[in-house]
Amino acid sequence: MLSLRQIEVFHAVMVSGSVSGAARMLNVSQPGLSRLIKYMESRVGFRLFERRAGRLAATPEAHRLFLEVDLIYQRVGGLDQSIRRIAGGEGHELAVGASPSVGRSLVPRALAELAGAMPGVTARLEILPMNQVQDYLLAGATEQVVTIFPFEHPLVESETIGAGRLVCAFRRDHPLAERTEIGVEDIAAHGIVAFEPGSPHARMIDALFARAGVTPRIAGKVRFAQTACALAESGLGVALVDAFTVMGKAFPDLAVRPIAGGGLFHVEIHRHRHLAVSAVASRFSIALKEAMARAIAETPSMLVAP
């Protein structure tokens, strides 16, 4: 089998018309190429060049071979471009899954940051309900999934990148708005927006009140933290949600306060244990950690470093 070097040198000799010319083209010395061509001729089994009138003359066989070699040479040249495009993430589709709260706050921020760093990347963001996380990860539909609840599976490996506290949110004209830190008893005095049983938020809130030995009044019941905040925004009561749901200016009419003794929602990145991560996905992890760090700097009372 011919080596790429042989193909390259043969190509250069054919194009330049002489060994010396090829040596100049390739920035190497001439004797090496003479030897390589000679060796190549012994490999292919026929003469490629004849020394005529003090120069090289390509045989008709060499001309036929050149037609084939040129195609390979072009392709290999194109390969370099492909490598650059792949390295730059160009044309790469990064599929990220996320649970609703981080999927509307932290993850979009990280994706925006990533888009700036790697302009060729196309991002696809899937907001996943809890019960779909496993399917997406195991089927490889998304390279990674970001959640604020733990997820255990032998084929999934997880990394915690930070946490958000359990916070309560209510209208700015709510009586609790005067307090800076709020305890369980304060909340119990008002009606809360509860979650469907079994959801991470429900479990977190149940545990909170169970520890305090208090039973709150249920003013409303929802599936998503977003909806809970929407209810609170319309004055229905106090929403108890993770800090990510109310990050930034998502609900400008709500006042948000940490809950004393409230638990933590851990932000985790989950990946398939047996599938390699793309460079783009690695870059996304970094961006996500940076977004987390910036968010902590903005509201240190609500968020916690890993």
Next chain:
Amino acid sequence: MLSLRQIEVFHAVMVSGSVSGAARMLNVSQPGLSRLIKYMESRVGFRLFERRAGRLAATPEAHRLFLEVDLIYQRVGGLDQSIRRIAGGEGHELAVGASPSVGRSLVPRALAELAGAMPGVTARLEILPMNQVQDYLLAGATEQVVTIFPFEHPLVESETIGAGRLVCAFRRDHPLAERTEIGVEDIAAHGIVAFEPGSPHARMIDALFARAGVTPRIAGKVRFAQTACALAESGLGVALVDAFTVMGKAFPDLAVRPIAGGGLFHVEIHRHRHLAVSAVASRFSIALKEAMARAIAETPSMLVAP
């Protein structure tokens, strides 16, 4: 630029799914491939594989690269086949020019021999009048031209591969048929078939009679030796031609005898000095020399080795 070896190894690792498997496929040891892959990763600028669960897992980037690499790999594999085809002369068109007499005797025999040795070769035979030999050679229309007359040109190099004597041919019932060797005077007594002035045959015959101080009777006049023989065959007189024209069973009704003191027609192969000869053309030269040798063995009295 990636080397073909790197492409080959990467391909094998992707196909076999492990470095060890690739090493077995390529019949080399595993550590070398590990090192090569590592080096390759530093060249392309992104990770190709990750060690996961004790094995290698290809990154999405590696999968994208594989699509390109596979094409090159296939092409290079095809190159080997092309080389074999070119080496076998398959699809090669060998264009040979020849002056009329050898073009109807020696050259067809050589081409037939060549066709047996290199079945894929297509032969093209052009019978050339003297004044077209130069044009065909210099324009590269035929790689080589075989003549029985000398040809001088600074851009043409010639090789003599044998010679044929000047012979005379007449009907088997002709009075001369009793003689085994025939002299100039014998011929002059009968009418001869002459050639147009300036042709090699005319010059040769003129010189013959001039040396002997004899003027023959002209019974007919022709351009080609073939025509001269045709006249002789119909009883018009004695044809004086080169030995090649009457080789084999071309004119079964003619008796052929060498002429004492007759000159030699030298068979020469002419090639462009600056164009390389194909392997097929080289093989043809050999076949032509063999055909010449066989012809000498058949009729040693008429033909001469170089």
Next chain:
DNA sequence: TGAGGGCAGAACATGATGTTATGAACCGAC
């Protein structure tokens, strides 16, 4: 927990490729 397989590092051998120095053949100019 131990056996087996797969990967990676170290140390060394070898072959491909590159270098310089030199000579032979050829061309074109004089």
Next chain:
DNA sequence: GTCGGTTCATAACATCATGTTCTGCCCTCA
């Protein structure tokens, strides 16, 4: 014809990629 310039080939040596063996670590699986 001779001379200078160009081209290719060879020799001797340097260097780097590639291959080898030995070994250790890590993972999986029974």
